[in-house]
Amino acid sequence: MTLIEAKNVIKTYGVGEAKSNVLKGVNLKIEEGEFVMIMGPSGCGKSTLMNVLGLLDVPSKGDVYIKGKKTTKMNENERAVFRRKISGFIFQQFHLIGTLTALGNVELPMTLDGKEETFRQKRAKELLNIVGLSERENYKPSQLSGGQQQRVAIARSLSNNPKLLFADEPTGNLDSKSGKQVMEILENLHNEGMTIVMVTHDSYMIKYATKVIRMKDGEILEIDKVKDGEVVETEVVKKDV
Numbered sequence: 001m002t003l004i005e006a007k008n009v010i011k012t013y014g015v016g017e018a019k020s021n022v023l024k025g026v027n028l029k030i031e032e033g034e035f036v037m038i039m040g041p042s043g044c045g046k047s048t049l050m051n052v053l054g055l056l057d058v059p060s061k062g063d064v065y066i067k068g069k070k071t072t073k074m075n076e077n078e079r080a081v082f083r084r085k086i087s088g089f090i091f092q093q094f095h096l097i098g099t100l101t102a103l104g105n106v107e108l109p110m111t112l113d114g115k116e117e118t119f120r121q122k123r124a125k126e127l128l129n130i131v132g133l134s135e136r137e138n139y140k141p142s143q144l145s146g147g148q149q150q151r152v153a154i155a156r157s158l159s160n161n162p163k164l165l166f167a168d169e170p171t172g173n174l175d176s177k178s179g180k181q182v183m184e185i186l187e188n189l190h191n192e193g194m195t196i197v198m199v200t201h202d203s204y205m206i207k208y209a210t211k212v213i214r215m216k217d218g219e220i221l222e223i224d225k226v227k228d229g230e231v232v233e234t235e236v237v238k239k240d241v
Helices: 046-053 076-086 102-112 117-130 146-157 176-191 203-208
Strands: 002-013 020-031 035-039 061-066 087-090 164-168 195-199 211-216 219-227 230-236
Touching: 002 046, 020 046, 020 195, 020 219, 035 046, 035 176, 035 203, 046 164, 046 195, 076 087, 087 146, 102 117, 102 146, 117 146, 146 176, 164 176, 176 195, 176 203
Parallel strands: 035 195, 035 211, 087 164, 164 195
Antiparallel strands: 002 020, 002 061, 211 219, 219 230
């Protein structure tokens, strides 16, 4: 079943001579249960595409459908409510609240949603256990390593039980060991049925993917189907010149 569909998506920044098309007529389908990696050189539009697909930004033209629902006509509040219900986000920067413990940071989205304290704490403890940080629940971000902070961020992103997880360079600020731990957590989530859309420039990450979207200059060049770390089928969308 198609979870996300982008139709002729254009994203433009600036006006007049400073106008720049960051996305140029992107067409894309993401199916439920896929682990999709968006790859390409810096400035090719990877993160912009993820933000548009994740409803953090809106296209200048074109449409984005999630679970068959047209999202581009939603107002800002409607997008925020829909986004919270269906998706979680992980970024290169951890965006943890320094004055809160790991447990408090994971609880925060549930607090904002008005969940009762008993439920919040139980759920947050379960999520910290999933990412292997049960013994660090009372630690503040400054007391955690970068890899541990990112694992807290992953736990927080799962607090609303999303069906869809967006990750923008989640290992970008981590050493290789911590990066591997984060990817193993994402791999486990995918194996349990989570749909994941991840931006990366690291070709090593292909081993975790089921689909790779290769971009250049705001356009999709190729879409690869991947099995066991090997490309088994390639759809050429636009020839690279």
